[in-house]
Amino acid sequence: MIKTYANWKGDLEDYLQIGDLVDEEMADHFLNVLPPACWTAKIIQIGEPNSDVGGRATYATLEKTSQGWVYRGNCHRGETEGRS
Structure with a gap:
């Protein structure tokens, strides 16, 4: 099941669990809410x-996979392994 930006209400960490697939609109939010901490073809960090x-600071992280954008939790800059 893909988690959608349209269905998100409340705290991001209550809505997304590590490993959740998210829609493109959610990925756009990660990219546009603030200048990203990291933005590559495979990673977006708020x-x-x-x-x-x-x-070291951690950032809410999405990773591009063959299935689409996957939430990885809060990771150090440029990384996709959840730290908190």
Whole structure:
């Protein structure tokens, strides 16, 4: 099941679970809500840090896979392994 931007209400972390597929509109939100912390062909990270793990900021992260954009949780800049 794909999580859609249109159905999102409340806190992002309550709506998305690590591994959820998201629609293009959600990916556009990650890209456009603030200047992204990281933006490549395979990663989009929201520009505002979510937390601090190991003395480094983490960011809400999407990774492009063969199935589409997948939520990876809060990851260090440029990474797709959830840290918090």
